[in-house]
Amino acid sequence: MARLEGSAADEWRRGWSLPIVAALGYGLGNVFGHSFGVFVQPIEREFGWTRGEISSAFTVISLVLALFLPLVGRLIDRLGPRRIAIPGAIAYCCAIAALGLTGPSLLSWWGLWALVGIAAVTVQAPVWTSAVSSRFNRSRGTALAITFCGGAITTTFLPILGMYLIAELGWRGAYAAMAAICAVVVIPLVALAFYDARDVGESTGRSRAAPVRQITGEEIRTALRSRRFVRLAVASFCLMIGITALLIHFVPILSSVGLTTAQAAGAASLIGIGSLLGRLLCGYLLDRISGSLVGAVAFGLPAAVAGALMLFDGGLGGAMAIAFLFGMCVGGEVDVLAYLTGRHFGLTSYGTLFGILVAIQNLAYAIGPPLAGILYDRTGGYDLFLAVAIPLFLTAALLVALLGPYPEAEEHQAEAA
Structure with missing residues (x-):
């Protein structure tokens, strides 16, 4: 029985929905980058900034992510990824929407992207892969691959969605609408199905008839x-x-x-x-x-x-x-x-x-x-x-x-x- 419970088939029977939801979450964390290109020209036309100045947003957010990711990783280990992902996804969608409030000063652009970075750190890969790794052992590679496919999905569809929303609502409204769509699609599913091994049988209220693999590892x-x-x-x-x-x-x-x-x-x-x-x-x-x-x-x-x-x-x-x-x-x-x-x-x-x-x-x-x-x-x-x-x-x-x-x-x- 122990061998069956540790099999790849049993892992997928108990947790098939987790990599799918994690993929959506990982895709959400990539919204700021994969949609960026379609916003460059409208912002350039409105403010007269150079493309280098507009693209400096990536320098800001990269530094913010590099600074705060280890701290959030520590919180994941202590609190569990679910308690980071749900409030983080809400804050992140709000931060994306706030980009539409950019003023004529580059300082406002940098400040809003710093805000996006602080929120984005809670929906990056460590959050989603931590839960998936805790629930999958025999087929962990496949489960993680499905999780990271969320990035390919956003790469494919976000530029198209962004161009449509800009054409209909302008770039400011497009940021708000994109954030709202992402929130409606992703956050409810994360709330319903995003549980790591420590949450199973506790937060879900379901029976722990099937044993959950113990969390172990190096300090x-x-x-x-x-x-x-x-x-x-x-x-x-x-x-x-x-x-x-x-x-x-x-x-x-x-x-x-x-x-x-x-x-x-x-x-x-x-x-x-x-x-x-x-x-x-x-x-x-x-x-x-x-x-x-x-x-x-x-x-x-x-x-x-x-x-x-x-x-x-x-x-x-x-x-x-x-x-x-x-x-x-x-x-x-x-x-x-x-x-x-x-x-x-x-x-x-x-x-x-x-x-x-x-x-x-x-x-x-x-x-x-x-x-x-x-x-x-x-x-x-x-x-x-x-x-x-x-x-x-x-x-x-x-x-x-x-x-x-x-x-x-x-x-x-x-x-x-």
């Missing part, structure tokens, strides 16, 4: 001092410098070697499809083979993308193939990081540890895109940046490959539950 100080965590942190930082820069500059890179902007944007749309498939494939593999091996491939594969871009001859077919491959890379990296954090350090301090890693990713986000832009300005092309990105990706892959096997305590938690 924060022990984990932070370990070589494994340092390797994960450095690998994440190196990887995300290159990944975020490629994401932001992908269309300009293609345009710089002969494609029209429309052709480059069309090719780049395949990144979303590749991302969705990459996440699902990565989750499937994580449940079946070594996470270090999967991670090494996922972290190293972007080096092939950078190399292909350096050799790119301007053909549309080649651009589409590179975009799809890059999407596969983007689809796997965060899934691997979330999975390996739980496997190597357990779940006792998962929120804090993964929060620190995501904070490091946000610091990389603040460095990567500007670095690519600076190197382009100085050399007139992207080859130097791509040449820098390749060793960063390979270093990340090597560090993940050196993590070694999972601790036995985490491998056998299902039987001990």
Whole structure:
């Protein structure tokens, strides 16, 4: 019976709705970024700001997220993700709506984005993956992959929704309407179905006839001092410098070697499809083979993308193939990081540890895109940046490959539950 209760089928029977709701929550946390592009031109026309000034919102929010994510991770470990997610989602939707109140001063723009960042920190990946990891063991990779598919959904639909709302309501009304739609769709489902292992049978009021896996793992100080965590942190930082820069500059890179902007944007749309498939494939593999091996491939594969871009001859077919491959890379990296954090350090301090890693990713986000832009300005092309990105990706892959096997305590938690 213990073996049956720890099986993948039993995990999905008891908790099938959790990854779906977590996917919606993760998608909600990405609303500010995935809808940003369609608001740039209307705001530019109204205030006369440069696009660099408008885009400085990302610097503000990246720094806020990097500063507060470890703190929220600690709260997740102490209070549970549900108690963070529900009030956080409400506050976040209100903060998104408040962007429509922006005044003519850049200070108001930065201040409102700082507010969005403070609220957004409560609906980022550590909140959703903490609950999913606590309820899924045998099929954790697949469950996390479904969770992260929420980002692909928002990438696909939010720009379309944003353009429609701007056309109907103006950009100020569009922010309010988008926030309201997200609140109506996501918050009730989170309230109804978002429970981690500690909540099951208590907050739900349901019988605990089926045992819930005990939350165990390393303490924060022990984990932070370990070589494994340092390797994960450095690998994440190196990887995300290159990944975020490629994401932001992908269309300009293609345009710089002969494609029209429309052709480059069309090719780049395949990144979303590749991302969705990459996440699902990565989750499937994580449940079946070594996470270090999967991670090494996922972290190293972007080096092939950078190399292909350096050799790119301007053909549309080649651009589409590179975009799809890059999407596969983007689809796997965060899934691997979330999975390996739980496997190597357990779940006792998962929120804090993964929060620190995501904070490091946000610091990389603040460095990567500007670095690519600076190197382009100085050399007139992207080859130097791509040449820098390749060793960063390979270093990340090597560090993940050196993590070694999972601790036995985490491998056998299902039987001990």
